Amino acid sequence: MKENAFVRRYGLMILAGAVVGAAALLLTAAGNPKNMGFCIACFERDIAGALGLHSAGKVQYIRPEIIGIVLGAMLSAFAFREFKARAGSCPATRFVLGLFVMIGALAFLGCPLRMVIRLGGGDLTAVAGLLGFLAGILAGVVFLKKGFSLGRAYPVKMGEGLALPAVMAGLLALLLLAPGLLKFSEEGPGSMRAFWLVSLAVGLAVGFLAQRSRLCMAGGLRDAFLLRDFTLLAGFLTIWITVTVGNLIAGNYNLSMLSQPVAHSQHLWSFLGMALAGWGSILLGGCPLRQLILAGEGNGDAAVTVLGMIAGAAIAHNFGLAGNPDSTADGVYQVGGIGAAGMIAVAAGFAVLLAVSLLHLPGKEEA
Amino acid sequence: MRQRSPRCVVSFHTTAGAMAAERLCRREGLEGRLISVPRSVTSDCGIAWSAPPELREVLERRLREAGIEAAGFHDLLL
Numbered sequence: 450m451k452e453n454a455f456v457r458r459y460g461l462m463i464l465a466g467a468v469v470g471a472a473a474l475l476l477t478a479a480g481n482p483k484n485m486g487f488c489i490a491c492f493e494r495d496i497a498g499a500l501g502l503h504s505a506g507k508v509q510y511i512r513p514e515i516i517g518i519v520l521g522a523m524l525s526a527f528a529f530r531e532f533k534a535r536a537g538s539c540p541a542t543r544f545v546l547g548l549f550v551m552i553g554a555l556a557f558l559g560c561p562l563r564m565v566i567r568l569g570g571g572d573l574t575a576v577a578g579l580l581g582f583l584a585g586i587l588a589g590v591v592f593l594k595k596g597f598s599l600g601r602a603y604p605v606k607m608g609e610g611l612a613l614p615a616v617m618a619g620l621l622a623l624l625l626l627a628p629g630l631l632k633f634s635e636e637g638p639g640s641m642r643a644f645w646l647v648s649l650a651v652g653l654a655v656g657f658l659a660q661r662s663r664l665c666m667a668g669g670l671r672d673a674f675l676l677r678d679f680t681l682l683a684g685f686l687t688i689w690i691t692v693t694v695g696n697l698i699a700g701n702y703n704l705s706m707l708s709q710p711v712a713h714s715q716h717l718w719s720f721l722g723m724a725l726a727g728w729g730s731i732l733l734g735g736c737p738l739r740q741l742i743l744a745g746e747g748n749g750d751a752a753v754t755v756l757g758m759i760a761g762a763a764i765a766h767n768f769g770l771a772g773n774p775d776s777t778a779d780g781v782y783q784v785g786g787i788g789a790a791g792m793i794a795v796a797a798g799f800a801v802l803l804a805v806s807l808l809h810l811p812g813k814e815e816a
Numbered sequence: 817m818r819q820r821s822p823r824c825v826v827s828f829h830t831t832a833g834a835m836a837a838e839r840l841c842r843r844e845g846l847e848g849r850l851i852s853v854p855r856s857v858t859s860d861c862g863i864a865w866s867a868p869p870e871l872r873e874v875l876e877r878r879l880r881e882a883g884i885e886a887a888g889f890h891d892l893l894l
Contacts, residue, residue: 461855526859529859531858531859593831593832593835594835596832596835596836597831597832598830598831598832598833599830600830601829601830601833601885602829660859663855663859663860663861665861668861672852675850675863676850676851676852676863678851678852680852681852681861734831734861734862735861739861746859811832811836
């Protein structure tokens, strides 16, 4: 009975976390960058680059993983009669929030999912990101407790709910049928990729399971802080454990602050970048992965958020806001990170999030 | 091991709705607590109010009177 209660509560979440962790390991083995088997922010940034929305040559590729996640979530939602086309919950505000979540994530060099994957690879520079993410979640929870809301979504026509899945199907068609229209990195992280069918299949599986389990990096910590409910957090922890064990077995675990793949040692800005991403994710009701899942379930507001994140990625690279990884030149270790423009953008992001948080508190008559 | 018991679970369209319901119930001394909305209710990962089933009618009336829009009332074994 006790086992049944545990399985009933945590079984699906642990399964989803294990599959996502294993998927990250598999994709890295198949060609994706180290400690970046999966990264929603990085992959959306790559898609922005492939479409020519930014010109950072090292990060341009239509990542089939993102397409697979959205379509996998859609298939799951249809299969279990949970596809609900709805929208109307402050879409413009969500676009802006998505944009700044992306700027924060790219300052750190990864979304919350990649943060966990980096930790699972022994990347100690990600600890600053984790602490920042926790701080951002707590800031968001404070405003949730005060009654923050972007308002409810309403049922809309099916076409609205299918918008992002259709965009993703279109991107897949471009990748397979008209690659000449797209940009492809020839060096750097964007050039490191698993075979498209493997990426797509893994994305579909992750999207399907994440829809069934409601896996969410931000939601897990929100529920732990707000409700003392650790169900969603179990997925977060399972990914961490799975990736750690997998890397230890494969001999890829490197517990260190230095020379970590696509990571920097500018700890303060890793902290602040992920604090921005965490706070924004709570205001949006889910982390970047969760936004893809919601969009696949027919949520037009989440679709707008995803488009905001892609726009944020383009802005981050066009204006030099994104972080640069640590590197070694002529035997000298050089700390990467963000420059002055990135620091200003992250600070502006906090100002925007504070304004959004305050403007969406209930009036005195509603409180 | 904790026994499962019948509960009235109130789901909301927004987290703010659940928070407002909690404030109302605390103010009026109505038993219950916030929970993560059960997966059997919705694929959303929001927050719900869980109360003893005998309070269902009172909750329906008081939430309506207070202008707090519930998405649904669900009788569940939790």
